[in-house]
Amino acid sequence: SQTIHQWPATLVQPVGSPLSLECTVEGTSNPNLYWYRQAAGRGLQLLFYSVGIGQISSEVPQNLSASRPQDRQFILSSKKLLLSDSGFYLCAWGTGGGGYTFGSGTRLTVV
Amino acid sequence: TQLLEQSPQFLSIQEGENLTVYCNSSSVFSSLQWYRQEPGEGPVLLVTVVTGGEVKKLKRLTFQFGDARKDSSLHITAAQPGDTGLYLCAGVGNAGNMLTFGGGTRLMVKP
Numbered sequence: 466s467q468t469i470h471q472w473p474a475t476l477v478q479p480v481g482s483p484l485s486l487e488c489t490v491e492g493t494s495n496p497n498l499y500w501y502r503q504a505a506g507r508g509l510q511l512l513f514y515s516v517g518i519g520q521i522s523s524e525v526p527q528n529l530s531a532s533r534p535q536d537r538q539f540i541l542s543s544k545k546l547l548l549s550d551s552g553f554y555l556c557a558w559g560t561g562g563g564g565y566t567f568g569s570g571t572r573l574t575v576v
Numbered sequence: 577t578q579l580l581e582q583s584p585q586f587l588s589i590q591e592g593e594n595l596t597v598y599c600n601s602s603s604v605f606s607s608l609q610w611y612r613q614e615p616g617e618g619p620v621l622l623v624t625v626v627t628g629g630e631v632k633k634l635k636r637l638t639f640q641f642g643d644a645r646k647d648s649s650l651h652i653t654a655a656q657p658g659d660t661g662l663y664l665c666a667g668v669g670n671a672g673n674m675l676t677f678g679g680g681t682r683l684m685v686k687p
Contacts, residue, residue: 508679561668561675567618
């Protein structure tokens with residue numbers, strides 16, 4: 466069965482510090498992978514998506530970047546965090562028609 | 577750009593009441609999905625509706641896809657506290673791979 470792992474669950478980082486969030490998928494090959502950010506109690510903002518190794522599409526200009534070094538690994542990074550980067554970050558895999566499977570999320574607080 | 581608007585944004589009701597959540601767009605979608613998200617977790621797919629006019633039932637939840645495939649509704653009968661959460665609709669565009677998410681409806685069912 467397919468599973469998706471996302472860590473850490475919570476993170477408190479000072480302004481200006483770097484960020485690295487990791488997402489891995491098991492049980493499937495060449496998945497479409499997505500990073501979303503969610504404001505408190507609201508909808509999902511697509512940040513990045515990837516259809517294959519090294520292929521990254523950015524949806525929103527921001528202080529973040531993404532990389533896909535391996536088929537089932539998707540990493541969200543920042544060189545210097547801003548207060549506005551705080552939020553709930555979700556990784557997902559899947560295709561539109563089949564639906565997405567989401568990770569359990571990372572609550573990032575930038576202080 | 578395909579947009580999905582959900583209403584209401586927030587709904588607080590007593591246990592046993594019925595409710596309907598709406599998801600509307602001016603765009604046509606090839607299919608539409610509903611997700612439910614609990615605090616601190618990722619969204620979980622509830623249902624996919626594909627055919628215009630389609631109705632699907634999941635216990636006390638009834639999902640309907642509009643005839644023109646531009647809108648959808650979620651009706652909950654005799655709501656229970658366990659139904660509390662954020663309900664998200666998501667549309668699949670003609671390209672088939674990407675989902676467009678609505679802004680979500682936060683439901684609170686009080687015992």
